Amino acid sequence: MPMIKFKTSCLLLSLALVACSENTTQTTTANNVEDNLEQKVNLQHIHQDIKILASDKFAGRGPLTVGETLTINYLADQYKKIGLSGAFNGEYLQPVEMAKLTPNQEMTLTIGDLNFNAGSDFTARTQQIQPIIELDNSDVIFVGYGINAPEYQWNDFADIDVKGKTLVVLVNDPGFATQDNTLFTGNAMTYYGRWTYKYEEAARQGAAAVFIVHETAPAAYPWSVVESSNTGSKYTLIDNNKNASQIPIMGWIDVEAAEAVFSQAGLDYHQLKQKALQPDFKAVSLKSTANLTLENQLTMAKSHNVVAQLTGSEAPDEYIVISAHWDHFGTSETETGPKIFNGAVDNASGTAATVEIARIMAKMHQSKPFKRSIIFANFTAEETGLIGSEQFANGDIIPTKQMVALLNIDGMNVLDSVDYILQYGKGLSEMEDYLAKAAKAQGRKVKMDPRPQNGLFFRSDHFSLAKQGVPSLLFMSLGDTDPEYITHKYHKEADDYSENWSLGGVEQDIELIIDIATQLANNGDWPKWKAESDFKNRRLQDRP
Structure with a gap:
């Protein structure tokens, strides 16, 4: 028993x-x-975030408006709920001191006997902190592409003094105009083709004003984008000298108006445009003077970046940055009522993606902490000159020498998934190798930017960090899956949220970004710049 x-x-x-x-x-x-x-990836979360951020209640998310207050509080609250800490001295909001400048559009540009109307014929604004800036009989000179590039043996300012002069310059660079791969970089725009460079170089040369001739193909967008982007309020960081080193007047002029200015001088715009494609081109006087009174309404104000972080377990002072700008163009008052630029794709989609990436990576971090720290940053005032990212790049939170890399999102594919990922720039940095590896793991191929002439690598917040030497990737889908987007929605009132979006593209790109960020957060690698460039030289200053 x-x-x-x-x-x-x-x-x-x-x-x-x-x-x-x-x-x-x-x-x-x-x-x-x-x-x-x-x-x-929780697509319901993303739908909800985009819907809220791009709602009329948020009034187009204009910096220094009620839309900013709603946006930054919403984002800070999301990061707090996820369990991230504030990255700016423990706070989620990084102050960005700047000036808001609103040019009075009741102005007329006079060149010789010709009068041009603001908005329809030309735009003019400034970053100088001055209530009134005047052109008073300023000699008008055509300086080709307005480029001084020793490495390309090119100097449109050779043998001419343009101090106090008004310059007329061509948009883009000679490589695009000729499609000659031996000239600059051919069809792919260099930084010398960007409007920002042309203003910077003219300021270095001492000019009083620059008017860039707008043509849709080389500019990569229609005149309506120039008008909407330059006639309302703009923002700028402020230096100790009221931004006196900036060009006094930053302008655009419609090609038909430019043709009239050349014709008035007995010159043919298109013939001189062809001559400007030669490296020995010499600046040409347009035999007239410019007069303009630019009045500005000035407001000194404080905007905010939203910054949150996961702290690394072994190398907490080394950072991966994942970013997207939260701002758009706000609300414009018109005779027929307010126009709200909700910016659903650009860039409520990217902002929502950073929040979702943060949620997922926070869970991963709880399970197995990342060795390095990760900062999630939503920048202010990208649409008016990359201002928030420029402030971030100044090192208020962390110096650039501690930034391993930046992954920046500026507009996502809100439609179905695709079998490729777009790469902006070619042969720039080892971040491209990370992109290729992550794409291959997804069964996707890397597809080069289909519009390299647009210079998109120089047009979003990652560029502020690249200029400071931080290897960066841009994730942008604006029109490659929706051909109508650039023409009918980009920077327009029609960029609205839709419940019909599948968000398949958003899902696969979020997974790809997390893959790259996870590798960098754990492998100890410091990606390097490949090509000889100012970016590479700047990185060598930080990390010899």
């Missing part, structure tokens, strides 16, 4: 152990399923 009792006890114990094991396995499996669900 005792033997029988022993065997029965063993049997009961064995059954109990099996049951316990099964329960433990089921519990573990349930927990793993829950963790996996938490670490998957």
